[in-house]
Amino acid sequence: MTTVSAVLELDPFAWTFHDDPYPIYARLRAEAPLYRNEQRGFWALSRHADVAAAFRDWELFSSAGGVALEHGAEASASASFLAMDPPRHDQLRGLVSRAFTPRRVAALEPRVRQLARHYLGGLAQRGGGDFVDDFAARLPMDVVSELLGVPVEQRTELREWADTVLHRPEGVVGIPPAARVASGKMVACFVELLRERRRQPGTDLVSALLDAEVTGERLPDGEILAFLFLMIIAGNETTTKLLANAMYWLSRNPEQRALVESDPGLAARWVEETLRYDNSTQIMIRTLTRDHELHGRRMPAGDKVALLIGSANRDERVFADPDRFDILRDTRESLSFGVGIHFCLGASLARLEGRVALEEVLAHLPRWTIDESRLVRVHSPNVRGFARMPLRCG
Ligand code: HEM
Numbered sequence: 001m002t003t004v005s006a007v008l009e010l011d012p013f014a015w016t017f018h019d020d021p022y023p024i025y026a027r028l029r030a031e032a033p034l035y036r037n038e039q040r041g042f043w044a045l046s047r048h049a050d051v052a053a054a055f056r057d058w059e060l061f062s063s064a065g066g067v068a069l070e071h072g073a074e075a076s077a078s079a080s081f082l083a084m085d086p087p088r089h090d091q092l093r094g095l096v097s098r099a100f101t102p103r104r105v106a107a108l109e110p111r112v113r114q115l116a117r118h119y120l121g122g123l124a125q126r127g128g129g130d131f132v133d134d135f136a137a138r139l140p141m142d143v144v145s146e147l148l149g150v151p152v153e154q155r156t157e158l159r160e161w162a163d164t165v166l167h168r169p170e171g172v173v174g175i176p177p178a179a180r181v182a183s184g185k186m187v188a189c190f191v192e193l194l195r196e197r198r199r200q201p202g203t204d205l206v207s208a209l210l211d212a213e214v215t216g217e218r219l220p221d222g223e224i225l226a227f228l229f230l231m232i233i234a235g236n237e238t239t240t241k242l243l244a245n246a247m248y249w250l251s252r253n254p255e256q257r258a259l260v261e262s263d264p265g266l267a268a269r270w271v272e273e274t275l276r277y278d279n280s281t282q283i284m285i286r287t288l289t290r291d292h293e294l295h296g297r298r299m300p301a302g303d304k305v306a307l308l309i310g311s312a313n314r315d316e317r318v319f320a321d322p323d324r325f326d327i328l329r330d331t332r333e334s335l336s337f338g339v340g341i342h343f344c345l346g347a348s349l350a351r352l353e354g355r356v357a358l359e360e361v362l363a364h365l366p367r368w369t370i371d372e373s374r375l376v377r378v379h380s381p382n383v384r385g386f387a388r389m390p391l392r393c394g
Pocket of ligand 1: 055067082083230239285335336337338341343344347
């Protein structure tokens with residue numbers, strides 16, 4: 001059995017953990033590859049091989065008990081196919097996957113570039129602003145909204161509610177009242193959207209889902225609402241955080257910055273290394289369907305297991321010198337988008353948005369600097385990134 005020193009604690013709700021989780025991950029991999037948090041009632045896997053194996057074994061590591069530490073936290077997102085096992089998972093995923101094929105996603109590139117230029121143009125003209133508020137949060141929201149058919153006038157509010165749904169005040173465990181209220185507002189907004197699309201169908205994904213059938217039956221509204229929730233939280237928030245994380249790590253690594261600025265063709269590598277080095281999705285939860293033994297300990301059926309993506313991506317067994325931000329490294333083993341049947345449906349889209357956004361940053365944001373003294377972090381047990389990033393340019 002592994003001996004754990006008393007001070008090794010993984011608390012995904014602790015603000016100190018959000019500040020820098022990586023030293024804790026390194027200790028977990030070395031000292032407690034199967035870690036138990038008795039107080040919060042979960043196990044955690046931190047080594048790459050264990051995290052990947054658990055992602056792949058959906059029959060043992062089920063998603064049906066929810067994929068967040070606080071089940072029900074994201075209200076109806078926890079009723080989406082992200083938190084289902086086959087066969088229902090495969091049926092629902094199959095319905096929307098057509099919208100996310102590499103070919104369909106590639107066709108979005110001109111529009112993504114146009115949006116990126118629009119927002120960055122404003123930022124450059126003003127000599128700076130807030131990189132998150134003025135750009136990183138807007139681009140993914142517009143892209144997802146256009147896919148879903150969310151009207152322009154609702155996007156800002158939806159973004160603000162999504163931020164509130166994710167935020168955890170210091171010392172608070174469980175879903176804070178403000179997050180519940182914001183969830184309710186998002187659901188009400190989506191209910192209205194369904195009503196509108198029923199009245200007047202469009203060419204968007206929501207209209208297609210209203211029209212779709214699985215095994216001869218229409219989808220219940222609850223499943224469509226849950227999908228919308230998933231797209232706004234999982235699809236939108238993660239991409240927003242990716243963009244600001246990319247800026248942060250480039251600014252902190254001047255030699256890497258010089259490399260990318262001299263060859264903008266490296267933007268895609270910049271995206272991949274940011275995802276590996278500091279992924280916006282840190283932790284996914286599974287529930288054991290039967291007893292399971294690992295690293296000499298027995299976990300009983302029904303227990304929750306945290307798969308630590310952020311730690312797997314820094315595993316020295318897989319990545320040489322893992323704590324070095326190196327955009328030229330081989331990132332193919334990175335688990336940033338998961339692996340197996342729940343592999344991120346939006347991975348191609350996120351990669352496209354990331355690459356295009358950063359190419360446009362290189363082209364249109366001259367001599368930018370981040371005011372690190374005024375950076376504000378997001379505080380959430382599994383989403384990692386910045387809520388505010390003051391930036392100057394010109
Ligand atoms: C940097 C951006 C993103 C990251 C890091 C990310 C990460 C992930 C991860 C780790 C999973 C697997 C969850 C699990 O196994 O439990 C996942 C699933 C998913 N993601 Fe993403 N994601 C990103 C962007 C997007 C975008 C842009 C969309 C769509 C617009 C999207 C839609 C989804 C969906 C629908 C699933 C559920 C797939 C399933 O359960 O079969 N994601 N994502």
